[in-house]
Amino acid sequence: MTSANPTKRPTDAASLDSDLDLPSELLTLPWIDPHNHAHTLSWTDREQYALAGCQAMVMIASGAHWTPYRPVEAEDVRYLWDDAINRRAAIERNHFYETKLGIGAPTRIRIEDPDALFDAMEAYVALDEVVAVGETGVTPAQHVSAWPVEEQRAAVQRQMEIADENGLPVILHTPNTGVGEGRSYRPELGVPGYEKNVSLGADPVIDAANPELEAVRIDVEAAAAAGLDEEQIVASHADGNNLEFLLEETDCYASFTLGHSWMTGVTVADVADAVETYGPERIMIDTDCANILRSDPLSLKRAILELYRLGIDVEHIRQVVYENPASVFGLGDS
């Protein structure tokens, strides 16, 4: 091969294919994070989303990690909702991305008198800024105080009924099996970022060979009982343990959480495999970034570029990171 390069002797550059069509549109592709807790992050963390081209996000005001008292009472969770409502507009005005909310009851700790919460929830979901109910979903084991599975299921179903009555989707928290770093952390320290008093962990409430998958099955049954269409469910924290069930046996969306892969073991390669196997129609990506653990606001943007390198078409990437969340949550141009 002859080269016009003026290099003294041939370099690798002389034998490169010069007509490669690189996907520069991915650099400015708009994207939506359909599940994070950005109201708990720092200003600088939230700025990362803006710098990386985030167009919209759903901040989840649900998570017992941020309620200070144990046991958790209904009004503690309501405080989380009010706190997120209070911060939301400032975040939108500071960073320019569309900032919406998910309102839900966590199941990681049993909530005392949850019906008081659900009675109040009806008025919250009527707000324009609330675009989803959740995250919620049956959890195999609780911190501090066990929540019997039938009571959890009733709490999840009640929230699904409220979502259905108000035409809102539900963000499901699906329990991750989590392979993480491949080693266990010191028992006295536990997983970085989580509760340190692990001695307060309650006994599991789901007795099944695969409790994490059983929890998702119970959630889907609860949706049927609530009359909520499965297309209105976005199952977050999708992984190899629940993906086949979600995409083959239900009409739910599966959202891969990539903001803390160090803990879950779920990577961009899993997303690429899923798009190739099932198509992009019911797949999303979220960051789930929160101040309680090491998490990466740039993970979704990074995944956009990596999916292309891993062989996924630009239009399929766009569907996963923008069109699917835009249409389900009514964000962006939808």
Ligand SMILES: [Zn+2]
């Ligand atoms: Zn979350």
